Amino acid sequence: MSAAADFLKGRLAGARPIVAMVLGSGLGDLAEWVEIAARIPFAEIPGFPQSSVSGHAGEILLGRLAGREVLIVSGRVHYYERGDAAAMRPVIEAIAGLGIGRLLLTNSAGSVRQDIPPGSVMIIEDHIAFSGMNPLIGEASDARFVGMTSAYDPDLRAGLAAAAETLGEPVFGGVYMWFSGPSFETPAEIRMARLLGADAVGMSTVPETILARFFGLKVVAASVITNFGAGMTGAELSHAETKEMAPRGGARLSRIVETMLQEGAFDD
Numbered sequence: 233m234s235a236a237a238d239f240l241k242g243r244l245a246g247a248r249p250i251v252a253m254v255l256g257s258g259l260g261d262l263a264e265w266v267e268i269a270a271r272i273p274f275a276e277i278p279g280f281p282q283s284s285v286s287g288h289a290g291e292i293l294l295g296r297l298a299g300r301e302v303l304i305v306s307g308r309v310h311y312y313e314r315g316d317a318a319a320m321r322p323v324i325e326a327i328a329g330l331g332i333g334r335l336l337l338t339n340s341a342g343s344v345r346q347d348i349p350p351g352s353v354m355i356i357e358d359h360i361a362f363s364g365m366n367p368l369i370g371e372a373s374d375a376r377f378v379g380m381t382s383a384y385d386p387d388l389r390a391g392l393a394a395a396a397e398t399l400g401e402p403v404f405g406g407v408y409m410w411f412s413g414p415s416f417e418t419p420a421e422i423r424m425a426r427l428l429g430a431d432a433v434g435m436s437t438v439p440e441t442i443l444a445r446f447f448g449l450k451v452v453a454a455s456v457i458t459n460f461g462a463g464m465t466g467a468e469l470s471h472a473e474t475k476e477m478a479p480r481g482g483a484r485l486s487r488i489v490e491t492m493l494q495e496g497a498f499d500d
């Protein structure tokens with residue numbers, strides 16, 4: 233077990249979270265609904281990374297949501313912060329080390345489709361690692377050859393869609409294309425993304441999914457669409473817009489995730 237998992241195990245005080253959730257920029261409101269038993273800054277956890285992005289707090293919350301024990305990762309570290317695709321490895325490894333078998337990833341993303349407007353929630357069905365980076369580069373064992381055919385677990389995706397249906401919330405399904413960032417895409421890159429089969433573009437999640445599959449976790453992921461991709465409206469893109477728009481779709485995604493827990497989609 234990693235030193236971080238060992239440390240967190242002590243703080244769990246016997247609780248057994250059934251899912252870990254990584255909350256993206258502006259998507260932290262779900263954390264406010266959790267009955268919090270412990271709040272642990274990344275800085276206190278051995279080997280955990282430090283985020284430099286505004287809007288990303290960097291802490292682990294342990295508590296209950298919809299009557300279930302959950303672990304929340306509030307704030308993530310991105311590839312673009314240090315050029316390290318494995319930046320989240322200690323976090324994902326600790327989750328696996330604690331025996332938590334499921335990981336829910338959320339992010340903010342830009343839409344490349346006119347029919348998926350800002351405010352939408354998109355269930356990630358598959359991804360394109362367009363950055364060309366991979367968090368398992370340098371991993372020595374044959375375990376590095378991770379199968380990615382069903383990277384986004386079909387049952388958990390169905391559970392997310394079912395919860396949205398219960399609430400009468402429309403959701404899209406689509407392909408997320410990972411750009412390294414931190415600059416936004418150009419209009420030509422957005423046209424390329426659409427041609428290559430992407431529905432949304434963003435700067436996170438993909439390395440975490442690869443790491444999670446490496447460590448044997450089941451993954452479910454959703455994007456909150458904060459804007460149309462560059463060149464689709466003529467407006468300039470900004471992180472301020474992401475932070476302003478994310479909580480709108482984020483509140484809907486939070487309710488869907490809470491319902492998903494209530495409906496037992498993460499239960500053992």
Ligand code: HPA
Nearest residue numbers: 340341342433434435474
């Ligand atoms: N591009 C990349 N990442 C993003 C975007 C975008 O348009 N919006 C929110 N995150």
